[in-house]
Amino acid sequence: MSDAILTFDEAMEKYDPVLGFEVHVELNTKTKMFSSAPNVFGDEPNTNVNEVDLGMPGVLPVLNKTAVESSIKIGLALNCKIAENCRFARKNYFYPDTPKNFQTSQYDEPIAYDGYLDIELSDGTVFRVEIERAHMEEDAGKLTHMGGSAGRIQGADYSLVDYNRAGVPLVEIVTKPIQGAGSRAPELAKAYVAAVREIVKNLGVSDARMERGNVRCDANVSLRPHGRERFGIRSETKNVNSLRAVEHAVRYEIQRHAAVLDSGEPVVQETRHWHEDTRTTTSGRAKSDADDYRYFPEPDLVPVVASREWVEELRATLPEPPAERRKRLQSDWGYSDLEFRDVVNAGVMDEIEETIAAGATASVARKWWMGEIVGRAKNADVDPGQLGVAPATIVELNKMVEDGKINNKMATEVLDGVLAGEGTPAEIVEKRGLAVVSDDGPLLEAIDAALAAQPDVANKIRGGKVQAIGAIVGGVMKATRGQADAGRVRELILEKLGVEG
Amino acid sequence: MAAINRDDVAHLARLAHIEMSPDELDRMAGELAVIVDAVKSVSEAAGDDVPATSHPIPLTNIFREDVVGHTFTAEEALSGAPDAHENRFKVPAILDED
Numbered sequence: 001m002s003d004a005i006l007t008f009d010e011a012m013e014k015y016d017p018v019l020g021f022e023v024h025v026e027l028n029t030k031t032k033m034f035s036s037a038p039n040v041f042g043d044e045p046n047t048n049v050n051e052v053d054l055g056m057p058g059v060l061p062v063l064n065k066t067a068v069e070s071s072i073k074i075g076l077a078l079n080c081k082i083a084e085n086c087r088f089a090r091k092n093y094f095y096p097d098t099p100k101n102f103q104t105s106q107y108d109e110p111i112a113y114d115g116y117l118d119i120e121l122s123d124g125t126v127f128r129v130e131i132e133r134a135h136m137e138e139d140a141g142k143l144t145h146m147g148g149s150a151g152r153i154q155g156a157d158y159s160l161v162d163y164n165r166a167g168v169p170l171v172e173i174v175t176k177p178i179q180g181a182g183s184r185a186p187e188l189a190k191a192y193v194a195a196v197r198e199i200v201k202n203l204g205v206s207d208a209r210m211e212r213g214n215v216r217c218d219a220n221v222s223l224r225p226h227g228r229e230r231f232g233i234r235s236e237t238k239n240v241n242s243l244r245a246v247e248h249a250v251r252y253e254i255q256r257h258a259a260v261l262d263s264g265e266p267v268v269q270e271t272r273h274w275h276e277d278t279r280t281t282t283s284g285r286a287k288s289d290a291d292d293y294r295y296f297p298e299p300d301l302v303p304v305v306a307s308r309e310w311v312e313e314l315r316a317t318l319p320e321p322p323a324e325r326r327k328r329l330q331s332d333w334g335y336s337d338l339e340f341r342d343v344v345n346a347g348v349m350d351e352i353e354e355t356i357a358a359g360a361t362a363s364v365a366r367k368w369w370m371g372e373i374v375g376r377a378k379n380a381d382v383d384p385g386q387l388g389v390a391p392a393t394i395v396e397l398n399k400m401v402e403d404g405k406i407n408n409k410m411a412t413e414v415l416d417g418v419l420a421g422e423g424t425p426a427e428i429v430e431k432r433g434l435a436v437v438s439d440d441g442p443l444l445e446a447i448d449a450a451l452a453a454q455p456d457v458a459n460k461i462r463g464g465k466v467q468a469i470g471a472i473v474g475g476v477m478k479a480t481r482g483q484a485d486a487g488r489v490r491e492l493i494l495e496k497l498g499v500e501g
Numbered sequence: 502m503a504a505i506n507r508d509d510v511a512h513l514a515r516l517a518h519i520e521m522s523p524d525e526l527d528r529m530a531g532e533l534a535v536i537v538d539a540v541k542s543v544s545e546a547a548g549d550d551v552p553a554t555s556h557p558i559p560l561t562n563i564f565r566e567d568v569v570g571h572t573f574t575a576e577e578a579l580s581g582a583p584d585a586h587e588n589r590f591k592v593p594a595i596l597d598e599d
Contacts, residue, residue: 029567036570045588046578050571054578065564087555094518096592145594160589163578292516297555305561 002280004259008183008251011223011258017185018231019178019250020220023193025171025200026139027070028207028214032167033138034061034104034301039169041212045162053167055100060300067169068111068304070205071136072314074171075112077199077321078131082311086111088136088298096161097140105172107295110135111304117199118323119191121184122345124337129192130176139168177231185221185254190247193217197243198322210241217246221253223261232257233267237281240274249274252281329353333362346374348384351391358391360398368394372412376419393418396425404485410434436485440492443476443484447493450475462497469493504537506530 006014032039035052051059075082089107115131142165147157173196181188197215201208208214222234235257240249253272260267271284320328329349330340333356343349348369355365369384377384397414400406406414406429417428429435450472451458460468469490476489494500507530514521514529521529575588584591 031565031567031569036565036568037572038569044575046575046590047572047588049573049578051573054573062563062565064567066567068564085561092516095595096590143592144589147594156594159592159594160586161592162589292512294516297553299555302556302558302560302563 002278003256004263005252005255006258006262008255011254012183014225015223015232015254015258015261016179016226016228017181017250017254018222018224018234019175019181019185019189020234021173021175021178021189021192022218022220023173023196024139024216024218025074025173025196025206025208026214027067027169027171027205029064029066029070029169031064033064033067033136033169035167037167040164041207043164045164048164049166053099053163055098061104061298063301063304064169067136068306069314070169070203071111071134071171072306072311073203073205073318074173074200075115075134076311076315076318077203078112078115078117078134078173078196080112080115080131080134082306083109083111083113084307085109085303085305087303088301089295090298091137091293091295093293095140096159097143098166099141099163103137103140104298104301105137105295106135111306117192117195119188119195120323121187121191122341124341125184127181127184127188127191129178129188132174132176134171134173137170137172139165139170141166186247186251189219189250190243193246194243195322202319202322202325204319210243213241216241219246219250219253221250221257222267223254223257232261233269235267235270235272235281237272237274238284242276245274245276248279249281252279256281333366335362335366339366342370346370346384348374351385355391355394359395360391364398365394368398372415388419389415393425400425400429404436404488405429406434407436407482407485409482410436434483436483440488442480443489443492444496446476446479446484447472447489447496449479451493451496458497461493461499464499466494466499504541505533 027039029039031037032053035050037050037053038048040048052061072082086106086109088104089109090102091105091107092102094101110133112134113132115134117129117131119127119129121127141161141163144160144162145156145158146160175192178185178188178192193215197208197210200206200215206214210216217240219237219240220234221237222232224230224232235253237249237253240246257267268283272281273284274281326340326344326349330337333340333352335343343352343366346369351373352362352365352369355369356362360368368389373387373389374384377387380387393415397411400414401408401411410429413432414425414428414434417423417432418425422428422431453475454471457468457471461472472493473486473489476493477484477486507526510526510530510533511521514526579585579588579590582590
């Protein structure tokens with residue numbers, strides 16, 4: 001059964017959205033949070049586990065120092081205060097994803113708290129999102145529901161559990177309620193998660209691959225009538241795991257809540273499941289007293305004390321923050337605000353930086369990525385960086401054009417060849433017989449023929465109407481099947497007719 | 502006045518997945534009330550200047566370097582499992598959670 005929704009515009013007319021996010025970041029430490037088993041994605045099930053991950057009786061967890069340092073770095077990058085003293089707590093629940101029957105987490109003493117992140121929207125508007133806390137915890141095992149339909153728990157006959165992910169270090173970042181975003185709420189949602197992802201990737205503390213679940217988002221949405229202070233009842237949409245899905249899920253929940261409120265019913269406080277195929281959510285579990293997790297301080301772990309010296313040492317290792325890096329790159333590259341924003345929105349800033357590092361100029365790098373590759377990536381429905389164009393390829397292609405070996409049109413053809421896996425640019429030029437006719441002999445013949453074919457045009461040019469030359473150049477290009485260097489052809493025509501260019 | 506009553510015990514039993522008969526609930530409510538009262542008297546003895554203790558030994562920052570140690574094979578991991586399939590633990594589908 002599908003829920004009633006209002007149009008987004010109607011919802012915005014009547015209600016004011018309040019958002020909140022819980023983003024889980026998997027750290028890329030070599031080992032798990034509390035055990036020395038490897039933290040590796042995609043291995044054979046239940047091979048990256050030892051007695052601690054399986055919750056065997058009598059085992060003791062020992063905290064991973066690197067995971068603590070990564071967590072502090074995340075806290076600092078989110079402008080948080082770092083707790084001088086904090087503890088772990090047990091979050092008790094029964095579910096097969098944790099063999100211990102509790103998750104080791106932090107409760108009232110998170111390692112980082114009271115931060116903020118300034119989020120730049122696509123038009124340059126800056127929106128401050130306040131961070132409530134960032135705490136350390138461990139990931140759970142992975143369940144696969146078997147039987148029933150399409151891997152969903154409803155109607156499943158049984159579930160299979162792989163504990164390789166159990167105990168992988170997580171940092172959960174929780175925002176304060178985000179108010180005042182209005183109709184920008186879905187865009188802000190996406191931009192916020194993108195910013196968190198960018199930060200943890202830039203810090204080098206997470207692989208930050210959303211498709212692998214390295215960054216996962218739970219999105220809270222509530223609505224209130226315009227002008228009312230008190231928040232409405234919220235829903236929590238779980239595991240929205242792509243940037244596009246975050247935007248769509250928030251938009252959908254706003255529309256759904258608006259329809260519920262319009263009908264005079266209260267919104268049910270519950271978890272919602274996001275469905276990428278229909279771009280809708282369905283009701284999950286209602287909040288109940290089963291959510292009484294009976295947190296208590298973890299007796300098997302001792303407190304973490306983050307001395308100010310240690311925190312400052314870690315702060316000194318932080319890389320340039322992404323927002324500052326963007327400012328620096330824009331100024332280094334000499335792009336206009338609009339050009340640079342287009343580059344960022346197209347997701348090719350890193351690629352352009354690498355291409356420049358490989359030897360291209362800023363304008364050449366932008367021309368190739370924005371002019372050629374972004375469009376091709378869109379057609380292929382992948383991120384531009386994933387299309388398979390190496391920076392060196394662009395540098396090589398551009399050098400061939402600059403050296404007059406091929407022209408721009410051929411260069412795009414060669415690029416297609418590279419993407420089709422036909423080899424390096426040089427190999428493709430060779431194989432396809434692409435080369436600008438640079439020997440003047442054949443060009444002069446073609447020019448003579450073109451001039452003879454269009455004597456009127458030839459006379460006009462002689463008479464000083466140089467702009468008429470296009471017709472002759474066109475004739476030569478046609479005769480040489482596009483393999484001539486148009487600039488050279490132009491020079492030769494003018495030379496031949498004795499006209500100054 | 503006991504800080505824990507029969508309903509509290511029933512609630513905790515449900516959270517802890519422990520099946521308890523009405524007789525057991527009555528008995529446990531009484532026994533737990535004694536324990537809770539005992540703990541309460543400890544709380545009264547400790548003033549506001551005494552921080553809550555989660556560990557009996559005053560240690561901090563017991564860390565492990567991020568170096569890979571031993572693991573089980575899938576066979577070892579599953580050796581105590583009631584049921585398994587394709588190197589994974591096989592468990593009943595649990596419907597009331599997500």
